Amino acid sequence: MMRYNKYKDSGFDWLDQVPSAWKVLRVKDITNKIGSGVTPKGGSEVYVDSGIPLLRSQNVYDDGLRIDDVSYIEEEIHQKMKSSQLKPYDILINITGASIGRTCIVPESLPKANINQHIIFIRTKKSLVPFVSYYFKTNTFKEYINLIQAGSSKEALNMGQTLSTPILMPNSNEQISIANYLDTQTQAIDERVGLLEKKTCYYQNLRKSLINETVTKGLDKNVDLKKNELGFDTPKKWIRYRLKDLGFLFSGLSGKSGDDFNQDDNPDNKGFIPFTNIANNTYLKRDHLGTVVVSQGEKQNKVKKGDIFFLMSSEGYEDIGKSAALAEDIEEIYLNSFCKGYRVNPRKTNPYFLNYLMLSDYYRQLLIVEGKGFTRINLKMEKVNDFLVYIPEVLSVQEEIVKFLDNKLETIAKIITNIQNQIITLKELRKTLINDVVTGKIKVIND
Numbered sequence: 001m002m003r004y005n006k007y008k009d010s011g012f013d014w015l016d017q018v019p020s021a022w023k024v025l026r027v028k029d030i031t032n033k034i035g036s037g038v039t040p041k042g043g044s045e046v047y048v049d050s051g052i053p054l055l056r057s058q059n060v061y062d063d064g065l066r067i068d069d070v071s072y073i074e075e076e077i078h079q080k081m082k083s084s085q086l087k088p089y090d091i092l093i094n095i096t097g098a099s100i101g102r103t104c105i106v107p108e109s110l111p112k113a114n115i116n117q118h119i120i121f122i123r124t125k126k127s128l129v130p131f132v133s134y135y136f137k138t139n140t141f142k143e144y145i146n147l148i149q150a151g152s153s154k155e156a157l158n159m160g161q162t163l164s165t166p167i168l169m170p171n172s173n174e175q176i177s178i179a180n181y182l183d184t185q186t187q188a189i190d191e192r193v194g195l196l197e198k199k200t201c202y203y204q205n206l207r208k209s210l211i212n213e214t215v216t217k218g219l220d221k222n223v224d225l226k227k228n229e230l231g232f233d234t235p236k237k238w239i240r241y242r243l244k245d246l247g248f249l250f251s252g253l254s255g256k257s258g259d260d261f262n263q264d265d266n267p268d269n270k271g272f273i274p275f276t277n278i279a280n281n282t283y284l285k286r287d288h289l290g291t292v293v294v295s296q297g298e299k300q301n302k303v304k305k306g307d308i309f310f311l312m313s314s315e316g317y318e319d320i321g322k323s324a325a326l327a328e329d330i331e332e333i334y335l336n337s338f339c340k341g342y343r344v345n346p347r348k349t350n351p352y353f354l355n356y357l358m359l360s361d362y363y364r365q366l367l368i369v370e371g372k373g374f375t376r377i378n379l380k381m382e383k384v385n386d387f388l389v390y391i392p393e394v395l396s397v398q399e400e401i402v403k404f405l406d407n408k409l410e411t412i413a414k415i416i417t418n419i420q421n422q423i424i425t426l427k428e429l430r431k432t433l434i435n436d437v438v439t440g441k442i443k444v445i446n447d
Helices: 075-080 126-136 139-149 159-163 172-217 275-280 351-359 361-370 381-385 395-438
Strands: 023-026 033-036 052-055 071-073 091-094 103-105 119-123 166-169 225-227 233-235 239-242 247-251 269-273 290-293 308-311 323-326 333-335 339-344 388-391
Touching: 033 159, 052 075, 091 126, 103 126, 119 159, 126 166, 126 172, 126 395, 139 395, 172 233, 172 351, 172 361, 172 395, 247 381, 269 275, 275 308, 275 323, 308 351, 323 351, 333 339, 339 381, 351 361, 351 388, 351 395, 361 381
Parallel strands: 269 333
Antiparallel strands: 023 166, 033 119, 052 071, 091 103, 091 119, 225 233, 239 388, 247 339, 269 290, 308 323, 308 339
């Protein structure tokens, strides 16, 4: 990679030296119009199934606009929001919250749109848009936003701050060369990331199908099957139970407030299992624990190795009923209040087999169907207790299935982790490339 022959001081402590021929301007110097929107009166109640797209911060990403879940407003409301009506090639920037600084261009395919108050748009000369939009994607711009947010209790970027933001401007021919080069390079990176993401989906689906097939049909491919009461095939010799016949449910922590959790250096701290770790893991281990204050003499249900935990309350259907099993002997740990524990009778079933069974698509769907609620989805203990299950009569068969799945899924997990690390590396390369080219650390050479 080549560098420019001469550099000069940018005039800002946070910005490195820049090519000597480049101008250091402010965003206001290249802006024809800037604006932000509002949430329409009535909020989400005025959204319609089709109409004018109302873009929100969750639609704006550095790799482009995502409108799969876009909201729509009627033309009449759009006309009342004239100051935030968008045009193709407007540059959007998220100005609040965790996504502050994310940015993209309004594409030609979106001739009409509006925005809410969490986004600003910048309208500049069309010829400047490719380079300027890349500048807003740089780590340098993101770091500047963080710098001016320092000490503030609220993550927010206002129009005045945006307009006063320094921006580097090479001559027009160099802007075109830089934008074309980055278009080519980022497209190649994005295509590679897309292929890797497809591979991730393939292995995630393989994981699901392995669980579904193995916990319902076993490892013997020659065994006779029959359709059970739940509508799927299981070996004829497998035994029908209800969950309450194989163990019992128990409650998580009670009588606790937020102040009781994750205190530093409290002598009464004990381990507890957070609901997020149940949602994200098949097996729970020591490093998945938080801490909670449990005083001597308190009556709380302790958990032990082999217990299965169900998410009984969730904000959405995706996690409701999700289960995980404790895989280690850990002294005195407890369960969060959003979950129920389930302790199996070890003479009847292997807890890890039963957990895999509960994670199969068949049972995940049954649990989702039983979830009820509006702002929070909840499961009732008696519904889980009454679940029908079909399991091998012989414990050693259950154990063989667990070992088989453990080995297979561990291999798949390693493959997925490797792929995800490649994706992370490529995305970081993309960011670094944009930053170094647009800030002049690297010179683009035309062939």
